[in-house]
Every structure is written in structure tokens, then in C-alpha cells.
Amino acid sequence: xxxxxxxxKEHQFNDDGDMPLLWALRDILKYTGTKYGCGKGxxxxxxxxxxGQPVRSCITPVSxxxxxxxxxxxxxxxxxxxxxxxxxxxxxxxxxxxxxSGQIMSAVALLERKAKPNDKDIELAMSGNICRCGTYQxxxxxxxxxxxxxxxxxxx
Amino acid sequence: MNQIENVSRRGFLKKLGISSTALVLGVQLPSMxxxxxxxxxxxGTDKFIPNVYVQIGLDNIVSIVVHRSEMGQGIRTSIxxxxxxxLGADWQKIAVVQGLxxxxxxxxxxxxxxxxxxxxxxLREAGAxxxxxxxxxxxxxxxxxxxxTSAINNTIVHEKTGRELSFGSLVAAASExxxxxxxxxxxxxxxxxxFIGKSDVALVDGKKIATGKTTYGFDVELPxxxxxxxxxxPVLGAKVKSFNADAxxxxxGVLAVVQLPDLEEPAVFKPLGGVAVIxxxxxxxxxxxxxxxxQWHESEHQSYNSDEYKKALATSCDNPAKILRSKGNVxxxxxxxxxxxxxxxxxxxxxxxxxxxxxxxxxxxDGLFDIxxxxxxPQSAQxxxxxxxxxxxxxxxxxxxxxxxxxxxxxxxxxxxxxAILSKQLNVPIKVMxxxxxxxxxxxxxxxxxxxxxxxxxxxxxxxxxxHHVAExxxxxxxxxxxxxxxxEADLGLIDMPFDIANVSCAAGKAPAHTRIGWMRxxxxxxxxxxxxxxxxxxxxxxxxxxxxxxxxxLGPDRKIDFSLENAKYGNYGxxxxxxxxxxxxxxxxxEKVSKMAKWGRKLPKGHGLGISMHRSFVxxxxxxxxxxxxxxxxxxxxxxxLAVDCGLAVNPERIRSQMEGAAIFALSYTFYSELTAKNxxxxxxNFDSYQIARFxxxxxxxxxxxxxxxxxxxxxxxxxxPIAPAICNAIFNxxxxxxxxxPLKQYGIV
Numbered sequence: 001x002x003x004x005x006x007x008x009k010e011h012q013f014n015d016d017g018d019m020p021l022l023w024a025l026r027d028i029l030k031y032t033g034t035k036y037g038c039g040k041g042x043x044x045x046x047x048x049x050x051x052g053q054p055v056r057s058c059i060t061p062v063s064x065x066x067x068x069x070x071x072x073x074x075x076x077x078x079x080x081x082x083x084x085x086x087x088x089x090x091x092x093x094x095x096x097x098x099x100x101s102g103q104i105m106s107a108v109a110l111l112e113r114k115a116k117p118n119d120k121d122i123e124l125a126m127s128g129n130i131c132r133c134g135t136y137q138x139x140x141x142x143x144x145x146x147x148x149x150x151x152x153x154x155x156x
Numbered sequence: 157m158n159q160i161e162n163v164s165r166r167g168f169l170k171k172l173g174i175s176s177t178a179l180v181l182g183v184q185l186p187s188m189x190x191x192x193x194x195x196x197x198x199x200g201t202d203k204f205i206p207n208v209y210v211q212i213g214l215d216n217i218v219s220i221v222v223h224r225s226e227m228g229q230g231i232r233t234s235i236x237x238x239x240x241x242x243l244g245a246d247w248q249k250i251a252v253v254q255g256l257x258x259x260x261x262x263x264x265x266x267x268x269x270x271x272x273x274x275x276x277x278x279l280r281e282a283g284a285x286x287x288x289x290x291x292x293x294x295x296x297x298x299x300x301x302x303x304x305t306s307a308i309n310n311t312i313v314h315e316k317t318g319r320e321l322s323f324g325s326l327v328a329a330a331s332e333x334x335x336x337x338x339x340x341x342x343x344x345x346x347x348x349x350x351f352i353g354k355s356d357v358a359l360v361d362g363k364k365i366a367t368g369k370t371t372y373g374f375d376v377e378l379p380x381x382x383x384x385x386x387x388x389x390p391v392l393g394a395k396v397k398s399f400n401a402d403a404x405x406x407x408x409g410v411l412a413v414v415q416l417p418d419l420e421e422p423a424v425f426k427p428l429g430g431v432a433v434i435x436x437x438x439x440x441x442x443x444x445x446x447x448x449x450x451q452w453h454e455s456e457h458q459s460y461n462s463d464e465y466k467k468a469l470a471t472s473c474d475n476p477a478k479i480l481r482s483k484g485n486v487x488x489x490x491x492x493x494x495x496x497x498x499x500x501x502x503x504x505x506x507x508x509x510x511x512x513x514x515x516x517x518x519x520x521x522d523g524l525f526d527i528x529x530x531x532x533x534p535q536s537a538q539x540x541x542x543x544x545x546x547x548x549x550x551x552x553x554x555x556x557x558x559x560x561x562x563x564x565x566x567x568x569x570x571x572x573x574x575x576a577i578l579s580k581q582l583n584v585p586i587k588v589m590x591x592x593x594x595x596x597x598x599x600x601x602x603x604x605x606x607x608x609x610x611x612x613x614x615x616x617x618x619x620x621x622x623x624h625h626v627a628e629x630x631x632x633x634x635x636x637x638x639x640x641x642x643x644x645e646a647d648l649g650l651i652d653m654p655f656d657i658a659n660v661s662c663a664a665g666k667a668p669a670h671t672r673i674g675w676m677r678x679x680x681x682x683x684x685x686x687x688x689x690x691x692x693x694x695x696x697x698x699x700x701x702x703x704x705x706x707x708x709x710x711l712g713p714d715r716k717i718d719f720s721l722e723n724a725k726y727g728n729y730g731x732x733x734x735x736x737x738x739x740x741x742x743x744x745x746x747x748e749k750v751s752k753m754a755k756w757g758r759k760l761p762k763g764h765g766l767g768i769s770m771h772r773s774f775v776x777x778x779x780x781x782x783x784x785x786x787x788x789x790x791x792x793x794x795x796x797x798x799l800a801v802d803c804g805l806a807v808n809p810e811r812i813r814s815q816m817e818g819a820a821i822f823a824l825s826y827t828f829y830s831e832l833t834a835k836n837x838x839x840x841x842x843n844f845d846s847y848q849i850a851r852f853x854x855x856x857x858x859x860x861x862x863x864x865x866x867x868x869x870x871x872x873x874x875x876x877x878x879p880i881a882p883a884i885c886n887a888i889f890n891x892x893x894x895x896x897x898x899x900p901l902k903q904y905g906i907v
Contacts, residue, residue: 016408019439027383027437032375033368035560036438037511038592042844045511073368085366092358092810095228095818097365098372098511098560126852130844132511132561133228134821136855138814 002062006031007075017063021055022046024062025072033073033101037130044129047102048072054109056128073101076108083153084108087146095133103129107143116147204327206286206335208260209239209279211253216310216324218243219251223261224271225532226254226361227510227562228818229873230811231271233360235279237351237808238272242283242344244307245323247351252360257534257554264556266532267567267675268729269774269871272807276869284341286330293329294321346805346866355810361558372560373515373530378585381517382411384578385441385589387450388430388598391837392671393421394455399431403447409440412582413448416574421637423672425540427574428598434582438589458837460670462604465834466502469606472627472665473500477641481651481724484659486612489621493612496621497698501609501687502898505832506602508676509849512560513595518575519585524551529572530559537569541576552576563677563822568600593842600674601832603628603645603667605683609691612659617699619710621659626650628683633669640666642680647727649684649773649878651719654740655692656712660722670837677822678874681773682881689769689882690897693889703768703886704756707747714741729775735868736775742802743770746779746863749800753861754781763787764795765891769879774871776803777863778816780879782856784887792888792906794824794856799876801860804867812872816860819876824856825849827881828907829900848902 002013004024011029020039025031025048034057037045041056048057049071076082080089084107087093094100103126110117110125117125122143131139204212211219220239226232236252239245255261263274287307294312295302298319306313310323351357364370389395401413412434419429433444490496516529518541525547531537534554542549559566575588590598605628612621626646632639642664651662676682696706716737719726728736747770751757756766763786770779783796797820806812829848833840841847881899888906889895901907 015437016439019437023437023439026375027439030377031368032371032377035372035512036374036589038844039442040592040843040845043511043592077367080363080367088366089358089362092362092814094359094362094365095230095814096226096511096559096561097228097361097370098558100365101368104366123853130511130849130851132509132563132822132849134818134850134855135814136821136850136852137817137858139852140855 003067004029004062004065004070005068006070007072013062018061021048021057021060021062021065021070025057031072031074035098035101037099043099044106045099045102047105047129049105049109052109052112054106073104076104082108083146083149084111084142086149087142091138091142091145093135093138093142095135099129099131103131103139107139107146110143111147111150115150117143202327204330206289206330207282209282210243210286212286212323212327214324214327216322217249217251218245218310218323219253221253221255221261223255223264224275225264225266225556225559225562227266227532227559227566229815230359230808231266233357234272234808234811235275236360237357238276238279239283241349241351242280243287244309246310247357249310254556257538257556259535264534265536265567266562267564269874272869273775273871276807280343281338281341284343285336288336288342289330289333290323290326292333293326297321297329352807353805353809357808357810371557372512373528373557374512374560374589376517376528376557376587378517378519381585381587382434382436382582383438383441383589384432384434384586385438385445385591386416386430386432386574387445387448388428388594389419389452389455390597391452391455392423392457393419394452396429396431397451397453399448399450403449404433404444407440407444407447409436410444411435413444414578414581416577423634425536425568425570425573426544427570427577432574432578434578434586442591455837457670460834460837462833465604466606469604469627469667470500472667473606473608473625476625476663476665479661479663480646481660481662481719481722483722486621486623486659486661489659490610490612490623493621494615495613495698497611497613497694499609499691499694499897501607501690503605503683503686504899505604505671506676506826506830507596507599507832507847508563508565509595509847510559510561510563510565513590513592514566514571515587515589516572516575517585517587518572518579520576520580520583523547524553525576525579526553526555527572527576528555528557530557530566531569531572532559532562532567533569537572540569540573544573545576545580564675565600568674592844596842596847597839600634600672602676602682603630603673603680605680607683607687609687611691611695613699619655619657619695622653622655622657624650624653624662624688625665626683627665627667628680629667629669629673631673631675634672634674638668640668644727645680648679649681649688649771651724652726652738652772653688654717654738654743654772655710662724670834671839678773678877681771681874681878682826685769685771685878686881686899689771689879690885693767693882693886694895704747704751707768707770708744711740711743714744729871731775736870738772742777743772746770746777746800746802749861749863750779750781750798753800753859754783754798756781761785763891765887765889767883767885767887767890769883769886771875771879773875773878776801776870776872776875778875778879780883782880782883782887784884784891786891790906792901794854794884797856797858797880799858799860800863801876802863802865803870803872803875804865805869806862807869809862812862813860815872816876817858820858820880821850821855823877823880824854824884827884827899827901828854829902831900
């Protein structure tokens, strides 16, 4: 029995400990906001936070998560009010939207590490997240916008 | 789709697209059979349903049916914009409802850049007829002439007296009225549009996407649902020889192992065959599949090896089996030319890699199917399931989820048939998921192509001969086994070469297919535009002309081209040439526009180069300029892309821009990185490490301008793609002096 704390809520996981966190979240615990894209840690669609760090859940076995806090896209905010989610909506970033949970989780982790990233910081932090629709340009704009929004929020 | 039925008056509610089941996923769903009854009791009293696209409730909510699939092009925003504008609806009081697969909507086949092109008029008429009935109902109540009323923000207004009635309050009265004749419909003038042509409409699904609350095909959860992955033949047509079902069943969580029928070609949309592993969760299914120890029989297609195939295609170009366009006498003109330029171009086999691989959930019960799938084509999903299972098509309910990308892959419903077969056999809801490896190794591929071009220059340096030979396995082979000659692919940028040249010949050589050949975003325009767009730049260089000046000169005088006068059967994307002409004036205007945007001719930093290209596809015109830079290591970066788009009237400019931004990345992927190769019939790539696509650092800044036009709306999703690759290669030539004729460019070590 493994206890998984997802978005502040505890779940008892009683299945194969080798199961990647991705499938535990999606199939067992029904957090379907986290997406499958490659199963090999190559595309970033499955990105979640484990104790605040971005992690590829498709290659992270459940057994590796001991008493750590998992945050998924659903846990980022109640109503999409996180600055990154706001910036994403303001700039109409998504096209199909499928990779965007992972993009947003990577972007949030970046901004928590570096409040005012430059273009190079963004490229590095986001290089593991693929978007086939090609929204990279707007993602970059949205991260800058989110950084500005966060500053305004803090300043006000 | 020119006739609009008043479905409420006819009590036509069977499998009505607007129903709670279309909106709600992941909860216990009522049987589809119960829905018509439930709704039948309320017809005409609390809903006004003037046509299949619009429904207005007493609560003053306007439900608008989106009958086309959303895969990132923004159609779930654009269709409501069209309907709401004509209706006079309040955007805040709109509910967007995804239509079930049903032929009452007309075609739902969401590919070919057709959604707005084909439905702009019918959707406007749907909105206008609803609005006119509401106006009439209000005018009757007020005892005034209907011409004195107008619709604004879900309200009918009597301007003279200031009286107002909400749409909701007119539901009962409007439902009793007769539908206006199509000829009497009054459509809005362009200057009166509130939504059409405006850039400030937020994405309908934007908030749900940002909060992870959307439902894609992969996300569907049904009560008691089981999860399936399938071991499919590594070589097309290979039949199952043996497998170890016991080993798979020994994996904890595996519930069943089912052998699917072997594929008999043609493949069409049938499952590929193989063995399905059904489990309590995806992970157990994947582990179970690994334990199967599959053995396969030999297949005739294991002769497919990419290196040899490429050579065969090149040879086939020299022996064309069919002349597709013929004007003047090319052979004579070439033999008499002062200078003959020749070049060959190669684009490898490609695959779609939508971020969401195919997935479908099927529930067979009570003799019918309820299916949820990320499909571009719910109606052919219905017929394909019917064909494979013997269940009548009208008993196959297809709910369309959001698509995590499509690009043409999800217009082939083979994966939906797999789920249907398994659910019917096991009598439980089954979700079939394709892994990334499955998607890359068992796809409907973009055809590999070899092209040989020749141009003859006369004494004055004018191009007076153009010869273009291609060899590429045809899409037709997927539908007719053994087909080895392209058909309508020739209409995609090959025979519609627009240059004003006296002697022209376009021809195709044979190319037998060894994989399923499908269509991928912009289809063979990818190959043809790359070759033609590169070759004209080679002509410019040979003539010592500026690339843009050469392009304009070759296009010649303003004219509308009729290729039938040159022995070519040109399909024009299913449209008439009257409505959607091949207009060189629009081509030149796009080139001039993009040149201004990019400041063509300006002095560039060292190691930088500009490249230009223009291509008409899906009846829209896109001109492109690319700026590249070469660094000290000889690596190329695409810095900026400028795109000037003439797609006729721009319905949703914001999404047109995003489609163009995305097209630049899509094309950059195959220009730089993507390539499939086959060895003994097996595709050698299997994930994003071996089949690469553009990542964040590759992304240029893309600048888009839409040319103002009152022409009918043309395609948007695909036309941005074709001109990018030749513009990149032309820019590289201008930056470095090196001409690259084979994709992807990573083979040259420059990216």
C-alpha cells in the first residue's frame, strides 16, 4: 500500500508499484488532466510537480514517490486563476490543447525557480515539452506575461 | 446542405445532437435509446429548434451545434461566431454543443481545410433563419411590421418604441412559425458583423484547457471500462503466427487476450489485425502486450527497404506512366533550349504524430454502440464500425471528443473499429489506446516522393519549357490493393503549377505502396511545393535574378488559369473555378505583401539569408519569407517567418494567425528533422527520439498578416504549410550558397 498525496488529497494506491505515476493518476485516481504523449520522458505532456519539481510522470514509478506532494494541472488553482493559467487564456495559447497541461506545469516550475526568466531561460526550461500544433511562440509570450502578472500581484 | 429543416415541427429528434449525453463524459450515461423519448415530451414547449445547428431554450441560452471536429484549428470557436453573428446572439449566453456523428449535419469529415469554406453559408443561413423567426414572433406579439425589429444580444428589439423581448420568451411562439424560404433569408452586411472578422473572441475551450478539465479521446472513462492495447503486425499484412496468451494473462491486472481478424488488403479503415490485451488499467495492458512474444508470418511488404525504394522512385520518374498536364511540346522546347536546368528533390515518408495518439472507447449494449473517440470523421466511423461488426450504422452512436491534434491521422477510423469489435466480443466498455510506438509504426503515412524537374531557357533567358516528373506511392493503394499511380494527389500543387510557361509537362511514374498511405496536413502539396518552390529559386540563380523578381516574372500577367485548357483534370479542392479561381493577381499581391512585411531586399547581417516562396492550396494563397542565420559551427537557425495570407473573407482572424504560426512549426519539423525509413517492411523509428519534430529552441518568430478580402472564405488549416520548406531552403542558399534538395536537412549536419 502506497499513499499518494495528489493536490493535497491523500489516496491509497494498492496496485503495481512499478506502474508509472502517469497511469496511476489517470486510470486509478482519475486525474485525466495529465496526458500521455510518449511514455519515454521525451515529450513532457505528462509533466506534474513532485514537491514542486517538474517530473515526467510517464517514467516515474509510483514506488519512487514516498510521502511527497504531487501537484497536477487540476491542483494548480481552483478556477484557473494561477497567473500562468491566466496568461495562457489571455493570449489564446492553445491550439488542440493536449500538451498544454504539461507546458503549463513546466512553465509554473520555471517561474517558481526564476521570477523573471529571459528567452534563453524559457527555451531551456521548456525544451522537454513538445507541441505538435506549434504554439511555442505564444508559450514564450505567455510566460513573460505571467511573470509580469505575478509581479503586479505581489506589488499590489 | 442548402435546405434547413425545422426539426422541432417535424418531431425529428432521433439521436438529436443536442442532448446531455453529448456534453457529459465520465459519468453514467443514459442509453441513447432513452433520449428521444425524454426529449419528445418537451418538443415545442421549452425549446425552439429551427434547424440542426441551433436550439434556444426558455432560459434564453442559445445552444449552437459544432458538427465539425476540434483539433486545434479553433472550429469550436469559429462556428459559433458565424451562427451567433447572424442570430444576434449574446456571446455570454451561448452553449457550444458538440454534434454527434449524423448525416443530418452534412459532411462532418473534418479535413481538407473545409469547415468554414463549406459551411460558412449554411451556418449563416441557419443563424439568419432562426433570427428571422424570432423577429416574426416578436412582431406578431407587438402587432408591428417585422422590418421594424432587430436582434441584438439575445433580444428582439422594436426600435421605434424601445420594446424588447428576450429570445427565451419567444421560444414557444417562434416554434409555431413556418421556416422562411431560403431565398427570403436576409443576411447581415459585412459592416454589421459583431463576431465574424473580429480578433477579440476568446477560445471557447481556453479555460478548460488551462485547468485540465477537457476530455480528449484518451480521457474518456466509462463505468466498468477496461483498457486495451493491441500488438499489431510490424509489416503491413503480416498475419499472426503465434503468441503466448498465458504469459500475458499472468501479468497482474490483465483480464483478456483477444486475437483480432487478420487484415485483408486493401486496408481501407479496417483494423490491422493482431492481438489485443485487455486489462484493468493501461499499464497492465502494456505489460501484458510485452509478454505476448508475438510471432508473425511473412508478408509481401517485407521487401520494402527505404534506400532501394528511393532508387526505384528515381528510376520511375524517368519512365512516367501517365501524363497529367501537357501544354505545347516540352521535349522539343527542351531540346532547343539554350540552357537546360535539371534538379531532383526528395521528401521521405512522414507521419502525423499528433500529441494525442489515436484512442477510442466503445460500449456495445442492447444491440447498439455508444462510442467516444477523437475522430475527424464520425460518419465514416459509423459506417466503418457497421461494416466490421454487422450493427446497422444508425445504431452506432459516435460522440466526438476533443482531438489532441489530428493532422489527417484521425480521419481514418481504424482505431474506433478496434474498440467496437472488442466491446462487442467482450460485452464490456473498452477503451483502445495507441501508444506512441503504435502511432509511428502502424500509421497511414505521408507518401515518400522523388521528383525530377527540368526547365529550358531560350536565347533571351526566358523559361519556355517546364517538365515535372514525380513518383510517390498513392493514397489510392489504401483503398485499392496494388494501386501504384497517384490520382488526385496531382491536383495538390503539381498540375496546378501557375507559372506562365509556353511548354509544360507534368507526369507521374509508378510507385507501389508497402505501407498504408494516408493524407497528412496539406498532403502532397508538401512534396510538390518543396520541389517547385526550390526549383524556381534555382532558375532565379541561373538567370542572375532576384528571387522575388523572378517569381513575379514567372507568374506573368494577371489572369485566372483554367488548367483544362492544358489537358489537365484539375479538381480545385472540390470547388468551381468560378467561385474559387486560380488567380495570379492574388498570388502576386500576396508576394508583394509579404515582401513589405519582411522588408525584402534589405541589407542583412553576415551569415543571414532571406528566402521566398508562394503557394496556393485549398483555394487560399500564402506567400512566405524566411530569414535564416548560419552560426560559426555551420548550424542553421530559422530566425523569422513572415506569412501573407489571402484566404478570402477572414472569419476568425485570431485563429487564422495561430494556424499560420503552427504551420510554420509543422513545416519546420519535416524540413529539419522528420524522416521515416523502412527496413524489411518495418518502420525503423518509434518515438520522439528517433522521429524528431521541432522543439522550443527551433521556433522562429512568425509574423502573419491577413489580406483583406471579400472573396468567399478559403482553407486555413493547411495552406500555411507548403511554402515554408522551400522558403527555408531558398534562405539557406542565399545565406550560404548551398542548395539542399533532400529533406530532412539534419542529414547534412546543419541543424
